[in-house]
Amino acid sequence: MSVFKVVSSKLASEIDQELMGPKVGFTLQQLMELAGFSIAQTIQREYPLGQNNNKKEVLIIAGPGNNGGDGLVCARHLKLFGYDPIVYYPIASKRTPFYGQLVKQLEFFQVPILTEEQSARWVDYLKPDKTLCIVDAIFGFSFKPPMREPFGSIVEEMHKVEDKIPIVAVDIPTGWDVDEGPVSSPHLTPSVLVSLTVPKPCSKFIKSARTAHYVGGRFIPKQFAEKYGFEPFSYQGTDQILKL
Ligand SMILES: NC(=O)C1=CN([C@@H]2O[C@H](COP(=O)(O)OP(=O)(O)OC[C@H]3O[C@@H](n4cnc5c(N)ncnc54)[C@H](O)[C@@H]3O)[C@@H](O)[C@H]2O)[C@@H](O)CC1
Numbered sequence: 001m002s003v004f005k006v007v008s009s010k011l012a013s014e015i016d017q018e019l020m021g022p023k024v025g026f027t028l029q030q031l032m033e034l035a036g037f038s039i040a041q042t043i044q045r046e047y048p049l050g051q052n053n054n055k056k057e058v059l060i061i062a063g064p065g066n067n068g069g070d071g072l073v074c075a076r077h078l079k080l081f082g083y084d085p086i087v088y089y090p091i092a093s094k095r096t097p098f099y100g101q102l103v104k105q106l107e108f109f110q111v112p113i114l115t116e117e118q119s120a121r122w123v124d125y126l127k128p129d130k131t132l133c134i135v136d137a138i139f140g141f142s143f144k145p146p147m148r149e150p151f152g153s154i155v156e157e158m159h160k161v162e163d164k165i166p167i168v169a170v171d172i173p174t175g176w177d178v179d180e181g182p183v184s185s186p187h188l189t190p191s192v193l194v195s196l197t198v199p200k201p202c203s204k205f206i207k208s209a210r211t212a213h214y215v216g217g218r219f220i221p222k223q224f225a226e227k228y229g230f231e232p233f234s235y236q237g238t239d240q241i242l243k244l
């Protein structure tokens, strides 16, 4: 068991609302940019280019909410870092036009995007000799079981290869209960978890021998962290991530 402070799903969503509320005034776009950037930085830290048989392909699986948005942003930064990201985005969000803009940016960066129509092709990227890692940006702290299709089948396929291709989970490993952890079956066991802003209770269930745990999304001042009952994380220099 780790010793760091965690916040419940309810509190995590309250923190989000306050950050994007009238008093603080962040926009979703700003927070998502920093969140996605921190995921890309974690991948560069854990899987630097030039090692591991020169593999450069990273498969990003993006869900329909903000967790998926973090994945879309991460893909753009990975491309800038020299990786070959491929995005599988089976259900594109219509929640705000911003998601469409993120997709346009990926097209501008010539990042391949597999949409619903090309969904059969996504499994081609589950090849250990090709893919350096898989980014699980399917669901975050708003996931409510049971998982609807196509995501149930996607998670099953990911589970089959998780010992051969490392999975980098964004905020919450998909399918895990935010507070109770890996209660459904099958569930993903990521090689890396990047908790955003502050770890959620499910992160207590990761085993340090199997999963590296980072915190990212470096966007809150000290007094705000203290108000919500956790110590600010001691990020070093200009780092956007901290290994816990
Ligand atoms: N302050 C922070 O920490 C920030 C968090 N962000 C991200 O935002 C995430 C939360 O985003 P959201 O609240 O949009 O939620 P999620 O991205 O967790 O998921 C919501 C979406 O999933 C669908 N969904 C939920 N349960 C489902 C089920 N059983 N089967 C199929 N679909 C299901 C919902 O219909 C909705 O479209 C966080 O986990 C984090 O990744 C960042 O984008 C911005 C900053």
Ligand SMILES: [K+]
Binding pocket: 067, 136, 137, 138, 139, 140, 169, 170, 171, 172, 173, 174
């Ligand atoms: K996730």
